[in-house]
Amino acid sequence: MLFILRMALMGVHFIIAGVLGLLVGICRPFNPDNSRICARIYALPALRILNLKVKTQTEGLRDHAKSCVVIANHQSNYDLYVLGRVVPYRTVSLGKKSLKWVPFFGQLYWLAGNILLDRGNARSAKQAMLKTTETLKHKNTSIWVFPEGTRHPGPQMLPFKKGAFLMAIAAGVPIIPVCTSTYANRLRVNQWNSGTIMIRSLPEIPTIGLTIADVPALIETCQTQMQACIEAMNKELSGA
Known part of the structure; x- marks a missing residue:
């Protein structure tokens, strides 16, 4: 019964948040801080509806003053609500072009200034890469990427794709x-307390002076650090 009630409330909330997000986008279209505002609109009420506790240690991310590429592990559609709490100022994300046509969400995602990719079109993907480089260099805007490229609920991350590192x-x-602790298969939405999730940001990893030849080593460094952090948070939450 609690599960059904929560899912009904989440459905209503998704529609209301979409409408509010659209209004934000219409009032100031393509403003790069729209993403942060819309993320909060989705996340904060949803976490209350789910009674889901999120512990954050993301001061380094929050206080970072210049453009950067944010990389995060991607577990489920609930990431919209979980990670929405920590999206920093002037940060947009990369998404599939098809998202533009999802009712409510797709239109606000576009108006929020996020970058849409047509992954099946090499020319379009190249243009998007040039756009992201321009955004990072000259617009004081950061870009949020899920380097695994797809959702993966397990504790071991999938191999990272190169795009974020090339950017x-x-x-x-x-x-x-x-890093987000493993939660996708551990949510207890049918119980009063749905669970506890931890999110941590790690120290920045500089890329100045690196070339394409350094990408494999850079990927290995990032993935190793993130995997170790995820495993440490999982142990902490399990009381081990």
Whole structure:
């Protein structure tokens, strides 16, 4: 019964948040801080509805004053609500072009200034890469990327794709990893307390002076650090 009630409330909330987000986007279209505002609109009420506790240690991400590439592990659609709490100022994300046509959410995602990619079109993908480099270099805006490229609920991350790292190197901006404890298969939405999740940001990893040849080592460094952080948070939450 509690599960059904929560899902009904979440459905209503999704629609209301979409409408409010659209109004924000219409009032100031493509403002890069729209993403942060819309993320909060989705996240804060949803976490209350779910009675989901999120512990954050993301001061380094929050206080970072210059453009960067944020990379995070991607577990489920609930990331919209979980990670929405920690999206920093003037940060946009990369998303599939098809998201534009999702009712309510897709239109506000576009108006929020996020970058839409047509992954099946090489020319379009190249233009998007140039756009992201320009954004990072000259618009005081950061870009949030899920380097795994798809949702993965398990504790072990999938291999990272190169795009985020090529962007960071091309723009000469640092990478800030953001790690979320494993939660996708552990939510107890049918219980009063749905669970506890931890989010931590790691120290920035500089890319100045790096080249394409350094990408494999950079990926390995980021993934190793993130995997260790996720495992440490999982142990902490399990009381081990």
